Amino acid sequence: xxxxxxxxxxxxxxxxxxxxxxxxxxxxxxxxxxxxxxxxxxxxxxxxxxxxxxxxxxxxxxxxxxxxxxxxxxxxxxxxxxxxxxxxxxxxxxxxxxxxxxxxxxxxxxxxxxxxxxxxxxxxxxxxxxxxxxxxxxxxxxxxxxxxxxxxxxxxxxxxxxxxxxxxxxxxxxxxxxxxxxxxxxxxxxxxxxxxxxxxxxxxxxxxxxxxxxxxxxxxxxxxxxxxxxxxxxxxxxxxxxxxxxxxxxxxxxxxxxxxxxxxxxxxxxxxxxxxxxxxxxxxx
Numbered sequence: 017x018x019x020x021x022x023x024x025x026x027x028x029x030x031x032x033x034x035x036x037x038x039x040x041x042x043x044x045x046x047x048x049x050x051x052x053x054x055x056x057x058x059x060x061x062x063x064x065x066x067x068x069x070x071x072x073x074x075x076x077x078x079x080x081x082x083x084x085x086x087x088x089x090x091x092x093x094x095x096x097x098x099x100x101x102x103x104x105x106x107x108x109x110x111x112x113x114x115x116x117x118x119x120x121x122x123x124x125x126x127x128x129x130x131x132x133x134x135x136x137x138x139x140x141x142x143x144x145x146x147x148x149x150x151x152x153x154x155x156x157x158x159x160x161x162x163x164x165x166x167x168x169x170x171x172x173x174x175x176x177x178x179x180x181x182x183x184x185x186x187x188x189x190x191x192x193x194x195x196x197x198x199x200x201x202x203x204x205x206x207x208x209x210x211x212x213x214x215x216x217x218x219x220x221x222x223x224x225x226x227x228x229x230x231x232x233x234x235x236x237x238x239x240x241x242x243x244x245x246x247x248x249x250x251x252x253x254x255x256x257x258x259x260x261x262x263x264x265x266x267x268x269x270x271x272x273x274x275x276x277x278x279x280x281x282x283x284x285x286x287x288x289x290x291x292x293x294x295x296x297x298x299x300x301x
Contacts, residue, residue, distance in 0.1 A: 018109060018137035020274050021233055024149035027111055027139060036108040039064040042121040043114040055115060059153040061146060065102055066158035072098050073123050085285035086261035092131050096168045103161030113139035117227050122266030126282060132169025138270060141232045174281040176256045178293045181283060185216065191250045192218035195259040195268045203300030208260055211291035216299040221246055223267040239275035255280035262286045
């Protein structure tokens, strides 16, 4: 069972071995929501199914939300039904990928953990690594798979809310890590949300810092050293990850797990929920 990262050559072996497997492509562009589906139609792994951030991994209607922010989580029950409709069954190994440095496929990786499905891994290096390893690609729209029997299990991923973060703000039992780019964190620019800045006391680690020049996640030892430096003695178990809307925080969460630092919590609403919460303090600099 692969639970964090899977190299391209290992995925090739899984695909040729005939074991129960489902590959989901989560490529996306925040500024062009239809771009990911177009990228998938141009080329994708044989047998893979496209998953859309807004349509499958969020609740944009507000009818069944499990969090706030720009990309609210759907309820676990709704998400489980969606994944079953996309062909996922209990006992399947899931592999997720994108073309954006695990920024979007990480969301699906985490949500499946949130629903208790541990057998899910991110394709290290995404589509580029797959092609570099000689993996085949095909074109065309996403296929409509046969429905699966995916069912909910106890959550294996923890969440934090605006209320719980406010209650622990400034206390040693909570360490906030913000995955947005440094200029957004400092409040110098804010292209998406109505208020610029960050949650007071948060540390900044842009999610792209987890990826090496080769497009792969950095080695576990290097990730461990970098997070140890960032945490500066703080307990890894106290970490709550966030970003703009709970999406790009996941590569940091995944990287900490790869580094052997455990599975930390996610604030799904992130800055987009925080900066709209009455009375929630905001900092700049």
